[in-house]
Amino acid sequence: MHPDLKWWNEKRIAFYLDAARNTSFHSHLAKAISKYLCKDEEITEIGSDLSFLAENLRTLGYEINASDIDCNVIGIDRILFPNLNLSCSDYRNMDLSGNLLSVFFLRNNEIEYVSRFTKKMIIVRKREKELPSIPSFSVTKEDIDLSFDQVLKTREDGERFLEMTYGKTEKKIEESGNKDFPFVIRNEKKLTIYMLQRRLK
Secondary structure (H helix, E strand, C coil): CCCCCCCCCHHHHHHHHHHHHCCCHHHHHHHHHHCCCCCCCEEEEECCCCCHHHHHHHHCCCEEEEEECCHHHHHHHHHHCCCCEEEECCHHHCCCCCEEEEECCCCHHHHHHHCCCCCEEEEEEECCCCCCCCCCEEEEEEEEEEECCEEECCHHHHHHHHHHHCCCCCCCCEECCCCCCCEEECCEEEEEEEEEEECCC
8 A cells, every 4th residue: 555665664564463453444444445346346456565455355255356566565465365366566567457446555647547547446545635637537436534543562662653654743652451552543544435437438
């Protein structure tokens, strides 16, 4: 999901795994996305990162492929999700003629590029990031609010996470009441799901 190939390191991966395993963010997002999918159509997530979303869609019965340019991350995915169809690929070298899913990944110019080839795209972005106008596609949009809290074992981990992820921020480290992860940083995500369908000529 992250457009910067150098983003992921061992500590960021560990933080993400803790958050993904201890929140319902990906399952709720998968259910929200699923209303725009048919179970008889194949979809490919590009920029899938740690592919919790794709795995949740697979378990809902959808035929999904997950692809990312970071082969280290895909290697972790292969261990976590052995039944998921995974590939380490640059999306610009892929067949883009099918149905595509992008979550926090494609920039506006990349969406315009992909739109030359695909017939259907589902794009999830932060709400303040509007899509470019693509006249050849009809657009359906839905706003959704989801929590993706960062659970933490120590307050020091929280300080490290904040510095690594946000720099200066007003986000606070709170006590969670969870004995396994006694601290938490709340992360409320205001998102928009866009479904783009190529218009019939």
